[in-house]
Every structure is written in structure tokens, then in C-alpha cells.
Amino acid sequence: MIKWLSRYEAINQEIAVIEIDIGCAEIEYYRWKEGDLSKTQSFEALLLKQRELSQLIQDKKVLINKLKEQSEAIEKTVEKFKGIHNMIAKEKYIHGKTLAKIAGENHYSEQYIYNKHAEIKKILSYTES
Numbered sequence: 001m002i003k004w005l006s007r008y009e010a011i012n013q014e015i016a017v018i019e020i021d022i023g024c025a026e027i028e029y030y031r032w033k034e035g036d037l038s039k040t041q042s043f044e045a046l047l048l049k050q051r052e053l054s055q056l057i058q059d060k061k062v063l064i065n066k067l068k069e070q071s072e073a074i075e076k077t078v079e080k081f082k083g084i085h086n087m088i089a090k091e092k093y094i095h096g097k098t099l100a101k102i103a104g105e106n107h108y109s110e111q112y113i114y115n116k117h118a119e120i121k122k123i124l125s126y127t128e129s
Helices: 002-033 043-078 084-094 099-106 110-128
Strands: none
Touching: 002 043, 002 084, 043 084, 084 099, 084 110, 099 110
């Protein structure tokens, strides 16, 4: 259980960072194409930098697609896992449900789900140290 959750969270964090990088690169590309940098540089330098930034953006988008495929593969695999810990982790961290909602949908008491979630967090914090 621990490995898939850690990998899933790492992939989603990496996707978020890459999306920020793409946003910054797109802003810089605009500056080189039509903004302040386009007026101060030579034509050759402009073309070179635009091509470089365009390739960077394209490469990062390809990487994001690969990471999203990995994330989806983890989600499909996790759907097959059994056990209360996996069910709680899947519902909470992949589907974004609250512990109270998980308890209600699966006919468990809220306290039972809270206790099991606490066990999951202990396991996660132990493996991260």
C-alpha cells in the first residue's frame, strides 16, 4: 500500500511543478516573441531563443502526458487492491473523499475509519523517516 501511494503523490507533485515550469516558459516565450525582449535583441537571437523555448515547452508537455499515464495506471491498479487500508487510502488520496463520507458509503463508523486512517498515516510517516 505504501509504495503506490507514495509514487502516486510524487507523480502528482512532479506534474504540478512541470506545469508551473511550462507557465513560466510560455511567459518568457511571449516576451521573446512580442514583448520587451523582442525589441532589444537581434533577429537571429530572437529566433534561436523562441525555438529553444518552444522545444522546452513541447518536451515538458510530453513529459506531463507520460506522468499522467503513469498516474492513471496506478489508479487502475489500485482499484484491484483489497483491504480496508487500501480502500481508505484510495478513496481519500485518489478520489479526494472525506473520512466521514468514506465511512458512510462503506457502512463503517466514522471513528473506525478515523482510527484506520491514523494507522495509515503512522505507517507513511514511519516509512518516510
